[in-house]
Structure formats: C-alpha cells, structure tokens
Amino acid sequence: MNYRFIFLSILLLATQAVWAQKASITGIVNDKSGNRPLEYASVSLFRNSDSSLVAGSLTDAKGNFLLEKLAPGNYYLRILFMGYTTRFVGNVSVAAGQRLDLGVRLLEPGSSMLDQVNITGTQQNAINRIDKQVYRAGQFESAKGGNAMDVLKNLPSVSMDGEGGISVRGSSNFLVLINGKPVVTDARTVLSQLPANAIEHIELVTAPSAKYDPDGKGGIINITTKKGATDGFSMAANVMGGLPSTGDHGNKEKPKRFGGDLTVNFKKGKWDVSAGGNYTRNDNAGYREGDVYTKNFTTGMLTRFPSSGERSFDKYNYAGRASATFSPDSANTFSAGAFVGKRYQARLADILYHNSASQIGNGELVRETTYFNSNLQTRYGNFFLGNIDYTHTFRNKSTLSASALFENARLYGNTRNKNLAYPETGEVLQEVYNPYENPIKGYRLKLDHAIHIGKGKLESGYQFRHDTQEGTFGYSVTPATSQPDADRFRGSASAANRIHSVYTQYSGKLEKLEYQGGLRYEYADRTVWLSYDPAPHRLDLSNLFPSASLLYAIKKDWKVKAGYSKRIQRTNNYELNPIPEREHSETLEQGDPDLLPSFIDLVELGTVHNFKKGSLFGTLYFQHIKHPIQRVNSVYADTILNRVFTNAEAATVFGLEAGANLEPVKWWSLYIGGNVYNYRIKGDLTILGITSSVNNKDWVYSINTNSNFKLGDGWSMQANINYLSVRPTAQGEDSRFLVPNASLKKTFFDGRFSATLQWQNIDLGMQQTQRQRITTSGRDFYTTTNYIYETDVFLIHLGYNLNRLSGKSKLPASEIGDKEF
Template sequence: MNKIFVKSFKVTMLTGALFLQSQFIQAQAPIAPVAGSAVVSTPKGNSKISGIVSDSAAAKPVEFASVALVNASDNKVIDGTVADVDGKFEITSVAPGKYKLLISFLGFKDKSVSNISVEKGKDINLGKIQMAANTKTLDEVTITGEKSMVEEKVDRLVYNAEKDITSKGGDASDLLRKVPMLSVDLDGNVSLRGSSNIRVLINNKPSTIIASNVADALKQIPADMIKSVEVITSPSAKYDAEGSGGIINIITKKNNLQGLTLNVDSGVGNRGTNLGLNGSYRKGKMGFTLGGFGRAFYNKATSELDQETKSGSDIFGTKQSSDAKDRGLFGQYSLGFDYDLGKNQALSAGVRYGTRNFIQKQNLTIDQFLNSELTSNSQRKVDRKDLSGTVDVNVDYVRTFKPQQEWSFSTLYSRTNLTNNFNTDLLTSSGSVGSRLKNVNENFNTEFTLQTDYQTPIKKNQLLEFGAKGIFRTVNSEYKYLMAGESGDFTVNPDNPSGALNYNQNVAAGYASYTLTTKNKYTFKLGTRYEYTGINADMGAEGKVNIPSYGNLVPSINVSKNLTDATTIKAAYNRRIQRPGIQQLNPNVNLANPQSISTGNPLLNPELTDNFEVGLSTNIKKTYLNVSAFARNTNNSITQIRTTVDTLAGAIVTTFENIGKQSAYGMNVFANVYLTSKWTINGSIDLLQSHMEGQTVNEAGVSQPVSNSGFNYGGRLMSQLSLKKGWGLQAFGFYRGREVQLQGTRTGFYMYSLGFKKDFANKKGSIGFGAENFLTKGVKFTSDLKSPILAQSSQTQLYNRNFKITFSYSIGKMSFDAPKRKTRSVSNSDVKGGGENN
C-alpha cells in the first residue's frame, strides 16, 4: 500500500481506489468498509443516501472518489463506498440519525456535506456534489510522491514497478536490474548486496518453478505483470530461516473488480517475442482468474577458453573456441479461485503450471597441448537440452476475528520434472561423425507443505505472532552416460559415470514474533525461529549416504525510528541458514565439455550467516533518499572448487564443498528526484568489500588454504519523462563492476535501454518501442581463475542487441468493489540455487 503525505492529509492507494482521511477523523479504518475492518459498529437501518460527485470546473464526474459516512456527534466513520465511473454512489442500510459525508480524491479539495438528517425508512438523494481542484495539493504530491516509487518499512524496501515503460516485452530479470540493492548478471542470476544466497517468492508463495533454477524461472514472468518488488533484507522470524542474503518477493498485478475483462500483451523483437493473455471474472463473493504467458527468445554467443593445468613437471594446455545458438521457450499458466465464505472468512485456491525449454546448439573446437606442443585437435557438435515442467497447487484459508487478529491455514503441493541432457557428435578431421556421446539426466522434485499462523494485538501498540510449519521434500535423480559409434544404438560403458540420487528432506519449524510501537515513534520487532531438518538419502546401488540431521535457532531483531514524518532510521540483526539446492546436490557428471566438467555433491551441509544492517530514508524537498550499510559473515560456506582429474589430462572438474568462509561489508545509496512535475530520475550506487577463505589442492595433491579479497561497485540510473497526449519516454542504464571469486575474478558488464510508448485515448491499451544495447553488438566479459595447479581464462561474447515493438489492449469493463482481505499463503524460502560463482 503506497502512502503519500501531503501536509496534514494521508493518501493511501488501496487496489486502485485512493482513500484520503483528514486528520480530524480519528477512526483508523479504511473508508470503504471491509470484512474484519475497524469500521465502528452501528445499528443498521433501511434508509439510503445517494448522490453524484462531479468536477466543479470541468463539469465531469469524479470517477472512484471515496465517500465516507461520518457520525456527526463523534466524527467516527460509520460506513463508506467508492463512486463508480459516472461519479454515482450509494450508501445503504443507514439507520436514523445525524450524519455528514466526507468526499475525497487525489487532486481535489476534500468536500464535506454536513447536516444530513436521516429519518426511518426515508431515502436521501443529495444530487450533484461538486469538488474543486486543489492545484497546490497536486504540486506537493509531485514533490513528495517518491514514496509511491520506493517505500521503506521496518524489515524491507518496496520498489513500485508499475511505471516502467520499457518493461513490456521483457521479463522479471530485466525488471530486477532496476531494483535498488539487486544485481542481475547476463545469465539472469540474481544477487542481493553481493550475495546470491537469496530466496525468490511470487506473491509471498514459494514455487519449485523458482527453486529449481531462479535465473530461468524469472524468464517465465513478464515484467509488465509485476506490480512491485519487495527486497526483504532483514526477514523476521515469521519467514523461513533460509536465504542468507535475504528474500525477494515479487508481487504481481491483481484487481478486486466486479465484471469480466481480458487483457492482451504482446511484443516482437529481434531477440525475443512474447504473448500474454489474462482474464478475470468476479461476481459478488466469488472470483476467478485465468492467465497465460509465453516468451520465446533467440540469441547467439561466442566464447574462448585458455586453460593450463600442472601435473608434476608437465603442463597441459587447452585452447577452446565455440559458437552457440540459444533458443528458449518459457511459459506460465495459472487458474485462481477465491470465495468469501462469510463476513470474516475467505478461501482461495490456485493451480499454476510453468514450463522451461532451453535448447543450445554449439560448435566446439578443442586444441590440446603438452608443454606447449600441440598433441590433439578435436571438433564437437553439442546439442544441450534443459527442459522442465512444474505444477503448483495451493489452498489457503483465513479467519479474521477482529482487526489484526486472525488465524490462517495454508497448504502447497509442487512437483517439477526436470530433463538435463546433452548429445555430442565427435567429428573426424574430414568433418564427418566419428563417434557419439550422450548424457541422460532425468529427475523430479516434489514438495508438500502445511502451515498455520496466528496473530493477535496486545493493547493498541503491540502485536504477537506465532505459527508452525512442516515441509516434506523428495528429490530423485537418475543419470547415465552413453556412447555409440558413427551409427548404431547407444550403450552404457561401465567405466563411465552413472547412478542415482534419492534425497528426502523433512523440515519442522516453529516461530514467535513480537512487535511494539512506542509513543516516541520507535518500532521494535523481535522474534526467534527454530527449524529441525531431517535427511534420508541414498545413491541407488551405491548405498545409503550418511547425512546427519540438524537443528538451528535463528533470532531476528528489527528496530526503526521515525525521526520526522519524512525521515526514518532502522537497524537490524538476524541469523540465516542456507540449505544446498538440487543443482549443488545432484552428482550427475556433466561431460559435454571434456575439459570443463561439473558435478554436484550430495554430502553438502547448510551454511550459517549472521547479518547486520543500519539504514536511513528521508525526503529532502523533491528528493527521496535511502542510505544503508551492512555487514555479513558466513561460516561453512558452500563454495565452488576446481580441481584436476587424473584420468583426463588437462581437464578441470568443478564441484561444491563446505570449505569456505565469507565476509562482506558494504553500503547502498538510492535516490529518486523529481526534476519537474513530468520528469523524474532515480538511481543507486552499490559498494561492497568482500573476503573469502577456502581450500585448494597444490601440485603435490595436498590441500592448502586459499583466500581472496576485493572491492566491487555497481549502479543503475533510470529517467522517465511524461509528455502530452499519452506519450512517455524512459532511459535506463546498468553497470556491474569486477567481481571477486575465491580463485580469481570476473570482469564487469553494462546494459542500457531506451523506450517510449503511446497510450490510446481511451486508456484501453498502448503501443511502444524499445531498444537495448543498440550502440554495440553485445556484451563481452572475461573470467580469470588461478590456483597452484591451474590457470584458466575465458571470454564470452553475447550478441544481445535488441529492438522490440510492444502492444497491449484491454477488452471488457469492470467496476471497482471494496478491497478483498488478504489470504495467507505458504512461503518456503529455504533452498540455495546452483551455479553461483563465489
């Protein structure tokens, strides 16, 4: 909920309707009555008050103005409603008595209609009620309106994404590059303040769509369907203890409307094409949503690898070059249902299906050297397929007893089928196929979660929350490595890796949280959570894997202080744990590139991280400013390590071990400035000092400590300009500096875009054009790795220059209804994704 403070008025955006409450009204409830809200209980009658709200200057109706019915004797809100598109309103079931109306809407002076006397059984029609424009108020909203872009709360920062012009035709990873404190690399991997150990939620809900691969899953979510992004840097005890770097909660656009609508969003570009269809229907207490989104992309890349490994006095060298064509098809389809069971009860359910199909065709040339002498040359054609399909089913129930007192029960079932295969043709010197290789890796993940939460106020300034949760996970993976000649069937070679992983993880958790707000504007949120994890795993024919169970107590403390109405400071501490993800556990050996082999480690244990944070947010005239500093220390860190393999000269194997320690210190500065009433500019600067410790192997095969430290910086800048007749312009730039890894460094990269759109006159749709990285062919970055036994340098060039045309249109007409109450939902935030570079 966005709040804009204008002198003595508080503007609250609530699902499309703007509710303004003057300070003389003491009631704290929304104007439009909602089941379970704090509207004063008053005897009902059979009278009706009606009227039409109009603009005194333009002689037009004021659509969706807020109308509050106030008791004339004590100034308490009795009832309320919202005017329709014609400015008409009705308040029914009014008991006899004396009242007044308070009518409010952004850009108009509050209108008060006094001396309304209602007699039993008699209706009152007030006719036209004219509201005068408030130019001064509008000007001040322009000045302090930054809070609609970024909201600062006690444990999170909320970024409003609805004003993004260039988002249409893009995906969630494109949008997240613009969010303060977040960094997104070229592959879509997300990090928060330099840490990739984060959890991504969709509408407060987890999903194996996200858990299996965050980077790919974000490509399934269209950017223009995202309402806001919550960056939770200091999660309270109510959240799962997982996600040492924090939590990112993506809130998609919803509506609480009556009627039927259909929205079409599409885009065509030289690097990607998208089509989205979303419909909703609501009648009375029941609502349905049905939506689908598909996105296809196509790109190409070239890469070079220069690698040396040592074995005694010999030096094995490898030089690789490749060109690849990437094709992807991503989709997400959902069906939602909600029903108001009664005045204080709500039920919701949903089914969501996500699909990810990524196909890469690569031509690979490998030259191998021994002590600088060329020993072999080979050419390969590699066809890699990374496919998945996920089904999520949830049922949620909430019962509200009184304001802030409610009980909820939530369930979630998820299943993901994953295929990660490659086929390789080994070519002869003449270019014909000499032999063939195939890796088959079929696996699936299932989750079943039960969760219950209860919260209740204690007096007027305290809130108590507690709950329990159980998560039951199963991960099954089978993998084979097959060989064949130029023709004929593939056969299993017993010398090649094959096997299985059956991994069962059960998590039992309980938490308690206490919130206190003092008279001098301090807010304290204290809590603790205990999680017990039991694991049972085996590797098929190789037998059981002994992984001990463990329990973790994770406290959290959040403190904020409102120095003024415009300035807030806060401090926080929390402990987090990070369980390994499926990609890090999966022992499948990927031999698509014989000189760069990767495999997981099923024996990994969780990480433990302590986080400290201080921050300040303020409004200075036309500028919103947020400054934060943080410190993070991680033990038992899950770290990528690279070693050589005796059976394959010159090859490097990458896997994961709990051998690291990581510490990070940094700060983030974000500002949003209104240069004029139509022109805004916002940006942020990220600074990070990191230190990593781990283990490596020397030339004698003995493990030895290794460490690395470095400074990283980055930032983003975005400007928006609103023009006449529905035209809008936006420019965006992003830069991420050199990144330190345990065994080397990786160069930074940049991205930029320019876009404009034209809204149709009836606001039913828009057409736009966007260009990304249009001054260069693409982005090039380099990774350098060093250890006592290896030196590796790789360069990758992505050709991501993109031009796109976007179109959206909405069919149907709906009217606003009173906002629905929120339903609780499961929120699992407890697994770590694979593929991070530490």
C-alpha cells in the same frame, strides 16, 4: 519430534487467544473509483481541542487500519495517499473501552491521477518501511514483454551477470515469494517464467523477520502480481515481437523472439476469479572465447587448449494459472489456485579447440591437434502445482490462516557431446551422451495466527515442508573406452528433505518508534541415497533464527532504521548430486552429497528521507557467512576440468546501498540506485578430498539508473543502465558487466492501448555491452572464458487493458521443481 512441534504450535496459538483487546478505532480505506483496497495509505488521528497528533497507522494489503490505546475524547482523522485527494473524517468520539469501527472510507483520485499523461508519474515508485523497500514494477518500461528478472535487475541492491544470474547484495542465494508464498526454488528459473507485465510491486526484504522462512543469505524478494481492481470483468493483454538481429555472431540460426500474455479477472460479490496465461520464445545468440592450460607435474607436461565458437540458446516457456477466492462473509475467506507450465532450453556450444602439449621445463612442443566440439544440452521441465488457503477473522480482529501447497514436476533432458575431426567435421572422433530423468514431488503445510495486543501485533505459526527427488542418470561413450571410474558416471541419486518450523514475533509502534522482534526454531533433516554407495548421507539440523528491526522517526521527513536477521543458505539437489555430467568437452559438473548449508548473520543500519521532489535512502550492512558454498575447479585429466561444489570456511561482506527517486520537473523523473561492498572469503577448501587454502578479497559495486521523460500527447521515453563491476571468487574473478536499454512508448484511447519500441543491450559497435570474462586458477590449472552475448536488440511491445489490473492475485508459482531445472 513431529508431535512436539505440533504441540508447541498449538500452545502458542492458544496463548495468544486469551489476550483481550483495548479501546481502538478500525476502518478500511478504498479507492472510490474502483472500491479496491489502498495499501500503505497513511491514517492519522488528531485531538479536536488542539489538533495535536495522537496516533497514526498505515493500511495493510486489504486497506485495513487500526488505532489503539486511545483515551476518551473527541478526535478527527486525516487519510493521505499519494495521487489521491486528502480526506478528513470529523466528529470521531471515543468512550472508555470502546472499539469504534468507521467502516469503509473512500478516497477520490486527485486531478493529476485523472490526467492520462500523468498517471504513471504521480504514483509512488518506491516506499520504505520498517522491514522492506517496495518498488512499483510499472516504472521500468524496458522490462515490458520480458520477465520478472528484467524488472528485478533495476533495484538498488540487485545486480545481474552475463549468465542471467540475479544477486542481492552480492549473493545469488535469496528467497523468492509470489504474493507472500515461499518459492523454494532457483531464483533465475522461477523468475524467468513470470511475465513482467503481470507484476504490480516488488518488495525487497533484506533483514527478514522470524515470520518468513530463513532461506536465502541475500534476504527475500516478494513479488506482488496484478488482479482485477473493480467489480466486473477486467482484462490485460500484451504481445511482443523481435525485429531482425542487428549483428551476426556466426550462429547456425537466427534467434526467434516473440510472445504474449493474457490476464483476466472477474470480481463480483463474494467471488474473485483470476486466470492468466503466457507464451514466450526468447532465443539468445552468442559467442565464447576461452584459454585453458593444465600442468601435470608427474609427467612434466603443460597442456593448452584454447577455444572459440558459438554459444547460443533456444528458449521458450508457456504456462497457465488460475485462482478463485470465495468470501461467504467478512470472517471467512477460501481460495484455491492451480498452475500448469512447461519450460524448454537448448544450449548449443559449437567450439573449435587447438590442443597442444609441451614440456614444462623448456617449453618444447611435444604434440598438437585441432578438433571441433559440438555440444548440445537440452533441458525440459513440466510443472503442475495446486494450493488451498483458508483465513478466519475473529470478532477481535485476530486471524487464523491455514494453507497447503503440492507440486509435481517432471524434469528430464540430456547432454550430447561430440568431438569431430577438423576441418572435415563428418568424422565423429568421440561422442559422450548423458541423459537424465529427475522427477520431484513436494508439499508444504502452514498454520498461522495473528492477534493485536496493546499497540502491536503478535504472530505465531507452524510449518512443515517435505520434498523428494528420484534422479536417474545415464552415461555412454562411443567408441567405447577403458575408463576405470565409468560406473561413477551413471546410476541414481535420490534426496529427501523434511523441515519442521515454529515461530513467534511481535511488532508494534510506540510514538515515533516502530519495532519488530521474533524467534524461529527449525528442525531439518536431509538424506541422500546413491546407487553406488550403500550408506545414506544424512544431515540433521536444529537451529534458532532470531530477528529484530527498529524504525525511528527523527522528525517528519527523516527516519533511521536498524535490523538483524539470522539466515540459512540451503543446499539444493543439483549441488548434492555427485554423478558427473560432461557439461563441455573440457568440463565435468558434479556435486557433493555431504555439502553443508551456509549460516549467515545479517546486520544493517540505515536512514530514509522524504522531501517534496522525491525520496532517498542509504543503508550500511554487514554479513558474516559460515561455510559459504562455492563452485570451484580442479584437474580431472590433462584436457578436462572438474567443476564441483564445496564449502569454504568463512566469508564476510561489508557494504553500503543507496537509492533515490527524484522528480525535478513534472516531465522528468529519475531513479538511481547503487551498492558497494567489500567481499572477503578465506579458510580451507576441500575439493574431491584435496584440501587447499583460499584468501581472496576485493571491492565490488553496481549502479542501476532509470530515467523517464514525458513528451506530451501520450508519448514517453525511458533510458536505463545496469552496471556491475569486477567481482572476486574463491579461485579468481568475474569481469564487469554492462547493459544499457532505452524505450519509446505511445498510449492511445485514454491509456487502454499502448505501443512500445524497446532497444535492449545498446552497444553501437563499441564492444562493451553484454560481455563477461570468468577467470579461475590453481596450482595446476588456469582458465579464462569470455562470454559475448547479443547486443542492439529491438523489440515491439503492444498492450491492451480493459479496466485496470492491480493488487494481489493469488496465482501460484512453482514451489520446488524449478530449482533443479
């Protein structure tokens, strides 16, 4: 099978190489002040005789543009980019079959860009393209000093719940790219380690092409990080500190919040070297209230165990990144990067339980007891990875790229669950201890080729992914109990994943129509080995993933687009591990080694409108999901619920997302985005061998707004709101979730220094912010838990920038290990 993939990949690449190029005009558009590439600059070609438009193009990430299929004649060019002076290039003559290279063309910043106060206001905050929406991260001041999730949650189709889970169009499963590199990891974990200050742009790809990995039913989020913009030395430094807490949740200790990040870049001649580091301590105070009951129809007993108490987090992470790019000539580029990081999280749940048992028939009380449960879950992650990349550009402007990435991660920790007497908590009634060690190794190899054919570009490539995980899990109970299935709670669980894939796609432009279509083939095999099961659990998959996108300009300021993409939501090793962990006094967590991946068909239809005071867009979308992965509950014992992963039969999502960027007046800019969809899940659920049916549906909506006010003399103010409505689940619903924020910023010394006061999770005693209730029920159980998080948090953020940082930096990020943290 391996040789077939390699042969097919080489055949595709060889086929492209025989295509010949036709007459065209090429060039590069750079910023004159720093000689850095300008991505998304508009290049238009006009006929000299009548000034009619002949062709147009947008520059890529390196500032390159290409105009093809041109008739002989005399032309002139117009180059546009928001915030820069328009440039015209005259006397452009093209002969039959000629390939004219105009070299580097420089754009000067406009007068508004040179005004310190107007710098951020005149930059494009959002750009809509055929396959993605691009957002400038700097517009969200409330995210400063935070991480990538604090930026992401403001986008129109993105929402964040009380547990910090990010969703795109209602799905928490999506693929994360860092500077175009896939990160096959749990999104929340990897994004929490990337400082918001290091992000330049965020690209949201909701119907991805065949070029991308098909992972993630919600699509793809590509994060572009900053690097040096000019030759010489560039540096950006930020520090953050939290003011004393304004509220008291009765937690054992006050949360600590402080941190900083530093990014340096040296760019000279053939070398471009970047390094960055960050440390963040960001504890969270909190409280939870729960009510649970189970029914035992054999004994006729109803058991209730309501609870309340502390639920807080101590969290820190630190990391160092470095990369170097060497370009010996215009045809060859070498780059390498390394990442070393550590993440720590301790979740303390000190909960008071009031247990009671009564007869189901007459409600007669049989017994009751009160006890105190202290549950400390500690997780550590040590990460190391390195990557090497090489790109060769041929004379016909086609490119061949090869890359390799390796990761080694050590994941370890434990859960210590103590049941204590009450009110005298010195006596330990029972202690359950779950230690684990879960190292991961993985690598990825890629080969890609791109060539311009006709008015478009043909891209093909091959990729191989491989990762292994060797988990060892312990379990002990003090004092010892007679538990018949105790051996199932300890042992080892190992998993290996191998994926071969090959793709080809073609994209181009025909007058007012932009188009893109492709096909990806993938063979994947997954094996899970368990210490208590001699037979391995295997899954082999062979699938095609087609994609297509269209963008048509109805007239100058109106465009419509349509797209289709087939996706897959893969299982991770946490979801596959069936060895139970005593997550809480009332909960056992476990996976299913035979869990199936989900397959998703995505269809969307939208429109984009640009006008003098801003832009707006709207997109209708539909998803059909086969075998959606669900996390559900069942009864393990009278006072313990099993929380397991399983597949439902099918689910559908139909929705509308919309967004607008407005600048009604020069001192006020407004961004607003929203998403509303109908989610329905139906079919059979199999929970630990017991099958039941589910049919749940409801409407869900989210709203994200961000408003900026320029107050003059370097002062600015911002306010934003993130709201997520009630959401249906397989066995119940999650409540609405509200987070308002505000910030006040002052810049000094031509914008090199900045000071920002942030007011996060605004509540003002109304008890509406940062609260989420999760409710599930079944034939023999009911559970509802209200999570109450810290509100009215004040932070001070200080920043320094020596020369501007922007553009793409190839600092690597975690590829596999964060997924299982």
